[in-house]
Amino acid sequence: MKVVLQRSKEASVKVNGEIVGSIPAGVVLLVGVTHEDxxxxxxxxxxxxxxxxxxxxxxxxxxxxxxxQGGQVLSISQFTLYGxxxxxxxxxxxxxxxxxxxxPLYVFFNDELxxxxxxxxxxxxxxxMDVSLVNDGPVTLILEK
Structure with a gap:
C-alpha cells in the first residue's frame, strides 16, 4: 500500500461535476493498493x-x-501510484x-482511520475524479509499508 499525504488548508473531490467529499484543514490522501497488501x-x-x-x-x-489538531481526511483511491x-x-x-x-482494502483503510x-x-x-486542494506548507509525504 502506498499513500501520498498532502497537508491541506481545504480540499474537495468532484465526480461528474458534483462534490462528493470535502474537508476543511487536514490531509488529502492518495491511496494505492498492490497485490501483496x-x-x-x-x-x-x-x-x-x-x-x-x-x-x-x-x-x-x-x-x-x-x-x-482535530484535522480531517480526504481519502482518494489512486491505482496510478503503482504505475x-x-x-x-x-x-x-x-x-x-x-x-x-x-x-475492500481501501474501504478497510478508511474505516481504520x-x-x-x-x-x-x-x-x-x-x-x-476532480480533486482540488490548497496545499499547506507545502507538506507532502509518501508513506509505504
Missing part, C-alpha cells in the same frame, strides 16, 4: 496517518498530529491490485 498493512498505515506529527506547534516545529514508467512511454499498471482486491477518531471524506472508488 493486507489488512495489517492498511491498519499500520492508518495508525501512521493518524499519529504522524506534521502540524506545527506554537514554536513552528512539526509536533502535532491530525488527532492533536511503472521504467520502460516505454506508457505506464504499466500490473503492480496495482485489481478492483475486487483493492476496493475512522476507528482512530478521524473524520474521513472520500471520493468514489473507480470513478474519474
Amino acid at each position: 493486507t489488512k495489517e498493512v492498511a491498519s499500520f498505515l492508518a495508525e501512521k496517518v493518524a499519529n504522524l506529527r506534521i502540524f506545527e506547534d506554537k514554536d513552528g516545529k512539526m509536533n502535532h498530529s491530525l488527532l492533536d 511503472d514508467t521504467r520502460k516505454g512511454r506508457r505506464p504499466n499498471f500490473m503492480e496495482a491490485a485489481k478492483p475486487d482486491v483493492a476496493e 475512522r476507528r482512530h477518531g478521524l473524520t474521513v471524506a472520500t471520493g468514489m472508488f473507480g470513478e474519474m
